Amino acid sequence: MQHAQKAQSNTEAFDDWVRSGFVALNTALEDLYFDQENRANVAGVGDEVKAQLVAEGWEYIRALLEEGNTDEGFDAGFDLLGNVGLFMGACRRHEVTESSSGAAEPLRDTSALALQLGASLGVAPRFATSHLTTHNRAVRGSYRMFTSLEAEALFLEYNTRAILAYKRAADAIVRVLPMGVSHPVACDLLTTAKQALDDVIRNNAALFDVLDIDRFFYCVRPYYKPYRVGLHEYRGANAGDFAGINEIDVLLGLCQPENLSYSQLLVEKFLFMMPEDQQRLRDCMRRRSLLDQLLDELERSKSEPWFRRVATTFLTLCEAHGEAAKQHHDQLVERFISRPSDSLPEENLTNITASGPPLHVMLSSLEKLRDLRSAADRDDIPSRYLDLSRLRAAVS
Numbered sequence: 001m002q003h004a005q006k007a008q009s010n011t012e013a014f015d016d017w018v019r020s021g022f023v024a025l026n027t028a029l030e031d032l033y034f035d036q037e038n039r040a041n042v043a044g045v046g047d048e049v050k051a052q053l054v055a056e057g058w059e060y061i062r063a064l065l066e067e068g069n070t071d072e073g074f075d076a077g078f079d080l081l082g083n084v085g086l087f088m089g090a091c092r093r094h095e096v097t098e099s100s101s102g103a104a105e106p107l108r109d110t111s112a113l114a115l116q117l118g119a120s121l122g123v124a125p126r127f128a129t130s131h132l133t134t135h136n137r138a139v140r141g142s143y144r145m146f147t148s149l150e151a152e153a154l155f156l157e158y159n160t161r162a163i164l165a166y167k168r169a170a171d172a173i174v175r176v177l178p179m180g181v182s183h184p185v186a187c188d189l190l191t192t193a194k195q196a197l198d199d200v201i202r203n204n205a206a207l208f209d210v211l212d213i214d215r216f217f218y219c220v221r222p223y224y225k226p227y228r229v230g231l232h233e234y235r236g237a238n239a240g241d242f243a244g245i246n247e248i249d250v251l252l253g254l255c256q257p258e259n260l261s262y263s264q265l266l267v268e269k270f271l272f273m274m275p276e277d278q279q280r281l282r283d284c285m286r287r288r289s290l291l292d293q294l295l296d297e298l299e300r301s302k303s304e305p306w307f308r309r310v311a312t313t314f315l316t317l318c319e320a321h322g323e324a325a326k327q328h329h330d331q332l333v334e335r336f337i338s339r340p341s342d343s344l345p346e347e348n349l350t351n352i353t354a355s356g357p358p359l360h361v362m363l364s365s366l367e368k369l370r371d372l373r374s375a376a377d378r379d380d381i382p383s384r385y386l387d388l389s390r391l392r393a394a395v396s
């Protein structure tokens with residue numbers, strides 16, 4: 001029996017374009033930029049291609065705006081927001097602004113659609129990391145990307161693997177809470193979490209080796225800049241916009257939600273996460289950490305076999321979390337962001353980071369996170385160095 005072909009919806013037509021024409025236009029522009037002596041220059045290069053990108057995207061956006069909110073459920077709305085966001089991220093990357101000729105109306109319409117979607121979904125009105133990683137639906141083997149460059153594919157695939165591994169670790173740690181640290185099976189869960197963090201470490205090391213520095217720095221990273229939607233600018237997406245890594249921070253006790261700069265980071269991150277992740281993180285923030293639970297028991301139970309077993313496993317888990325954080329900062333950020341930034345002309349240094357602040361400010365906040373996660377010997381931040389040392393001494 002033959003089935004009648006279903007008419008393609010506006011959302012599907014836009015999705016098809018984002019997966020084809022959009023990718024081809026971005027890739028053509030990247031090749032033009034990359035071919036210059038100053039690869040960071042975008043001004044005055046490929047203007048016809050940029051105009052084509054805006055005009056084609058606008059046609060789909062207009063049709064979607066006219067159609068209005070057809071409420072096809074959370075997943076469809078979130079997916080559409082991703083596509084709208086990818087289009088806006090590309091406009092930002094190619095420095096198409098409302099004052100560029102012919103871009104004012106298209107960008108206003110696009111903002112209107114993004115705001116409507118973001119508000120109804122309870123997330124920031126822009127593309128987020130999950131759109132490109134854990135919630136990036138593949139169609140016949142291909143998932144959404146800005147370009148068809150190998151560097152982008154490697155970056156996304158390795159990020160996705162690391163995010164999933166962090167989530168596996170967080171899932172295992174959360175399950176200790178209802179059992180308590182003295183339950184014989186708590187150690188199994190902490191070991192599972194440690195194995196997952198070892199996967200993060202292996203994955204980061206592989207990414208470090210395979211990613212092309214210049215292609216990543218000049219042709220991939222710029223799509224993650226902050227961009228304006230309506231009246232406000234929203235910070236760029238980064239691989240950290242999921243709850244798992246912070247669930248691990250907080251449940252292990254290495255970072256504390258009552259600390260001003262850490263809670264500031266969490267608050268700013270909420271709308272960049274999927275609603276289910278927002279819920280998980282909120283829940284973790286009011287739990288007593290495993291480190292605090294172990295310290296509560298230290299004097300009474302330090303000679304007990306259960307305590308020695310769980311504390312030892314806990315310490316190796318903390319070490320793995322610190323190791324992955326060091327790897328992120330000292331290897332990935334250093335090799336793919338800090339070092340290539342040194343050779344950038346002054347005028348191209350603005351907005352090099354995804355979050356927006358100048359590079360040295362962003363680097364110093366990442367450094368603090370690294371030192372909290374690795375419980376470094378620092379007394380200017382609330383590092384748990386002394387507490388972990390006490391625990392280590394008690395079981396060694």
Ligand code: HEM
Pocket residue numbers: 155158159162163166204207211238239240241245328332333336337352353354355356362366369
């Ligand atoms: C080439 C690889 C990578 C580079 C160059 C890189 C760089 C960065 C930078 C520069 C930031 C700060 C945000 C900003 O731009 O303002 C950041 C944040 C973050 N990245 Fe990466 N990253 C890479 C891969 C990864 C991977 C594989 C993960 C694992 C999930 C990850 C996890 C995070 C997290 C969690 C944050 C938020 C801050 C934090 O909690 O540490 N990154 N990254």
